[in-house]
Amino acid sequence: MIYELSNPVTKTLITYLREEKSDAIRFRHTVAELTKQLVYEALKEFPLKQKIITTWQGEASFGVVDEENLIVVTVLRAGMPMLDSVMELLPNATAGFLAMKRDEITHKSVLYYDRLPDCRGKTILLVDPMLATGGSMSDALELIKGRNPLRIITLNIIGSPEGLKVVESAHPDVDIFIAQIDERLNDDKFIIPGLGDAGDRSYNTF
Numbered sequence: 096m097i098y099e100l101s102n103p104v105t106k107t108l109i110t111y112l113r114e115e116k117s118d119a120i121r122f123r124h125t126v127a128e129l130t131k132q133l134v135y136e137a138l139k140e141f142p143l144k145q146k147i148i149t150t151w152q153g154e155a156s157f158g159v160v161d162e163e164n165l166i167v168v169t170v171l172r173a174g175m176p177m178l179d180s181v182m183e184l185l186p187n188a189t190a191g192f193l194a195m196k197r198d199e200i201t202h203k204s205v206l207y208y209d210r211l212p213d214c215r216g217k218t219i220l221l222v223d224p225m226l227a228t229g230g231s232m233s234d235a236l237e238l239i240k241g242r243n244p245l246r247i248i249t250l251n252i253i254g255s256p257e258g259l260k261v262v263e264s265a266h267p268d269v270d271i272f273i274a275q276i277d278e279r280l281n282d283d284k285f286i287i288p289g290l291g292d293a294g295d296r297s298y299n300t301f
Contacts, residue, residue: 097259098136098239099254103134109253109275111288121264122296126142126172126224127180129274134184137220162187166212166244167299170195170223170235173294177222178252191219193238194230197223204231206238214242221247224293226254226273236266253290255280 111125115271143158168191169178194208251273257280277286
């Protein structure tokens with residue numbers, strides 16, 4: 096299933112990202128804020144486990160997210176601000192890393208780094224700001240599925256209808272939470288209107 100955020104704050108933050116004058120600090124901060132919105136939505140129906148804590152009235156049991164069974168996987172490098180944002184919210188979750196580069200001629204992704212923890216029986220949050228052709232996302236999902244997770248959820252900032260269709264067709268069991276579905280891909284397979292290159296804009300590596 097595809098879930099698109101629709102609140103006015105989300106739309107405002109997306110506009111900040113599109114703005115050319117937004118510097119790297121503001122860009123990363125805005126991505127982080129949007130990521131938190133996506134996490135709230137993605138986990139809103141997650142069951143809670145009970146945790147005994149010491150309060151001002153003594154020990155008591157309260158519900159918490161089962162962070163130990165969550166793995167946050169980022170696609171380097173554009174996904175790093177999203178990973179940091181999730182780990183701030185859920186500091187007891189585990190991080191995993193994939194590096195995939197798009198071939199500018201074939202537009203296909205090439206995996207060159209894989210650092211995933213044990214995924215068996217865990218819920219995976221796969222974070223990547225841009226879902227363009229869907230090729231890299233589909234490849235990452237295929238790799239993660241081979242590690243036998245319980246469930247996979249993707250968190251994306253923007254995406255194209257074409258890319259979403261590719262991922263949904265290849266992985267109908269994966270839930271996709273996205274802040275904004277843009278208009279289309281252009282002939283060079285870039286999202287329109289898009290944000291530009293999220294990795295470059297996050298880290299000034301133009």
